Amino acid sequence: MSRWQHFSLPAAAETGANAMADLQDDPAHVGSAPAAPGSAGADPAPVPAPAAGLPGALDRAAALLAVHPVADGCNTLLWTLRQSPYHDNIDTPEGGVDTDIPRLRAGAVGAQFWSLLTPGPDGRDGVVAETLEQIDAAQSLIRRYPDSLSLALCADDMADARNRGRIASFLGPAPGRTLTDSLGTLRALHALGVRSVAPAGAAWAEQGLTAFGHEVVRELNRLAVLIDLTGCDDAVSVQIAGASKAPVLISHTAAAALTPHPGNVSDEVLLALRAAGGLCMVTFASAQTGDSLHAVADHLDHVRAVAGPHCVGLGAAFGTDPPTPRPAGLTDASGYPRLIAELLDRGWTEPDLSLLTWDNAQRVLRDAEFTARAAQHRRGA
Template identity: 55%
Template sequence: MADLQDELHATAEVGELDRPDVEREFEPVGPDAGPVLASDADPDADTADDLLARAHALLAAHPVADGYSGLPWALRHLPWYDLELGESTVDTDVPRLREGHVGALFWALHLPEGLVGERAVGATLEQLDLVKTVVEAHPEGLRMTHSAAQATDARNCGRVAVLLGPACAAALDDSLGILRALHALGLRALTLSGASWAGERGLTRFGEEVVREMNRIGVLADLSGASDATVRRALTISKAPVMCTRSAARALRPHPANLPDDVLVELGATKGLCLVPLTAEQTGPSVRDVADHLDHVRELAGPECVGLSGTYDSGAAHPRDLSDASGYPRLVAELLGRGWSEADLALLTWGNVQRVLRTADFTARAARQRREPSTAKIAELDG
């Protein structure tokens, strides 16, 4: 019922903020000239401060749902930390999350390359256990959540909602039973790359069965880093929206994880979500570069299909002024200066992730009425 109520109120949640009227001050410039705005006489006066103040006000009502954090793996290497007090050895802690108005955060369970089979399963379980331990140790700042409704409740209680995922496809060890077990432990997203059934040639028959089972239980497909063939096939067969947790526009920056224009158009048509990363390698060295990618994705996929991915604590370098989780107001101020409406910004920061989470849950409920848990084996379908 909570999910249904949230769905009914979604429009109000991401609607445009009331914007106060701006008083226009006039200065005469000569007997033959008409009046001009005082701000026009000095176009830079207070403009940056005004935009930043508006950004903080908007984010206070519509905080950021950040699509990717590498914090779990980063914390494994620290002997001691206190995220509520502040932790300078990582990019993310509670004070900076609050300063940046982050309301929800996907904590990735990704692993170093080379871990496969039982080692990948074990390492993923260890990361999952670490996340739960960290959240329980910081109850005043963090709260574990598994749905859009729980994320909203956490935000309303002044906590940052932590969502589990994405995990590596290798964590399944080619077993749909392990997929269901990880979901029961809270997994919300799985990256479709790095497995024999999701490679350069696209999804195999078993890979397609993995996607169908993900739809049935409510695990989102993450297509960042997947081959173009896998991306296109997943977009075709998935009944739930897909996410690209770390993908920008390939037309602006030719990074392999970035998406070509035709895929961005198809992503928009299927109501998926492209979460643009705040990394220098994928989007560029400045706030303006990141905003260029957000403009491009919004133009092609639509305002309902673009979001934000800090990608902090992943080992990546970040643009100037976006070095940690506190920098989101500066990015939103840049977008306000470019003419983004407050309604579109509310979708970008919070509303689009909420929609995808809700839709995945609704899709799963419907699918479970039609489909039993899959018992398919990779040897039977791909052997």
């Protein structure tokens, strides 16, 4: 008998499951979000009403997420907050945006990568300044909510934040365009807390890795900074996945085999991620997945089938204003329990779901840190 058949809920998990049970008695009512393990009373927040026919699955989803919360690969809230200062309070639900602390709690988000990407100028000075502004906004946001957010620099920080009932907050990806011809800029970004970099649009990776691009990949590996291939074309993605000694990730995408879209990845890339032990994090944007929760689950099924259960994750790309069109039930950060319930009904095992929500992201971080320790013995800055 598997350990999941003996699954025993800690107090936090029982709280989450009971909240879901209350919701099933009265679908129009809202209850408490599943508390993060180790928290002494997570922020109360509305939880989405259960979908018809899924009461058992929602109970199990709440229990699982209380132990294995969501590590989400992409949220663009920083740029939204900078452009809309009237959204400065994320302690309460705000109709204009899809991300705030109550909804993150309701969705059982335990770790979040806060995107540093901007639609700003392409010039070197402009993109560096914008990236520094994004970093400053992220650090200010984390300082403003110390009871809910915790700066994370490594996999141990991710686990520690979960155990203290905080949301582990990683900075990244930063745009690879900031580096131009300077590894010193990369080291400075690392010192400021950046833990992932996106090569898309950078001259050193646009048509394939240049000689400097290979140096960037080696230095990213030495610093344990993840490479985020979001937006790279297939050939470049496959090349970088093969060149990197550490796992790479794609923080928000979907399967091109199901939905042709410029931001989606081919099976060739998924197979390259599988070979490299990387991570494909599926978005909730309707343009990339389709306009139903069922369609998002189809993309997760496809990525798992091609890349394997150890290479699939979640990167909803919430944080936009106005919100990006998304499937009903997944319109904001509180929707994760619905998706997990759908996957349970499709036959996903609880061990595979724990990989999807938390364990795969933590494993990629740990593998990058292991690679960095090995590289630092062989190579200086």
